[in-house]
Amino acid sequence: QAQLVESGGGLVQAGGSLRVSCAASTVIFKFYNMGWYRQDPGSQRELVATITSDGITNYADSVRGRFTISRDNTKNTVYLQMNSLKPEDTAVYYCNAERNGFQYWGQGTQVTVSS
Numbered sequence: 001q002a003q004l005v006e007s008g009g010g011l012v013q014a015g016g017s018l019r020v021s022c023a024a025s026t027v028i029f030k031f032y033n034m035g036w037y038r039q040d041p042g043s044q045r046e047l048v049a050t051i052t053s054d055g056i057t058n059y060a061d062s063v064r065g066r067f068t069i070s071r072d073n074t075k076n077t078v079y080l081q082m083n084s085l086k087p088e089d090t091a092v093y094y095c096n097a098e099r100n101g102f103q104y105w106g107q108g109t110q111v112t113v114s115s
Contacts, residue, residue: 001026001104002024002025002026002029002032002097002099002104003024003025003026003104004022004023004024004025004095004096004097004104004105004106004107005022005023005025005106005107006020006021006022006093006094006095006106006107006108006109007020007021007022007023007109008020008021008109009093009109009110009111010110010111010112011112011113011114012085012111012112012113012114013085013113013114014085014086014087014113014114014115015084015085016085016113017081017082017083017084017085018082018085018111019079019080019081019082020036020079020080020082020093020109020111021077021078021079021080022034022036022077022078022079022095022106023075023076023077024076024077024078024097025076026076026097027076028099029073029076029097030053030073031053031099032053032097032098032099033050033051033052033053033097033098033099034050034051034069034071034078034095034096034097034098035047035048035049035050035051035069035095035096035097035098036048036049036050036069036078036080036093036094036095036096037093037094037096038089038091038092038093038094038111039091039092039094039108040090040091040092043091045094046060047060048060048063048067048069048080048093049063049067049068049069049080050069051069051070051071051078053099055071057069062088063082063089066082066083066084066085067080067081067082067083068080068081068083069081078095080093082111085111085113086113087113087114087115088113089111089113090111090112090113091110091111092108092109092110092111093108093109093110093111094106094107094108
């Protein structure tokens with residue numbers, strides 16, 4: 001079982017950058033596929049980026065080229081570096097961990113991009 005704690009959200013102007021982090025409380029973090037999702041009010045939660053246990057990454061078309069997902073298995077942490085932020089990136093960002101069909105979610109961190 002994995003517990004996830006996100007941090008690093010906040011308010012930033014359009015065009016700015018922000019990095020959110022997700023710390024996992026599991027000693028087998030390196031075996032988990034990790035991901036970032038986001039949700040704004042009235043919308044469904046959507047995939048932003050994923051990174052497998054082998055380090056293979058995948059991005060939503062809307063963020064490809066602007067966002068970078070990475071992981072540090074020595075710190076049990078996954079990161080999402082967000083550059084060239086747009087107002088439409090405003091949402092609660094959730095960390096996700098998946099292994100063997102089991103999924104775990106963090107509590108979310110708010111990212112607000114002002115125009």
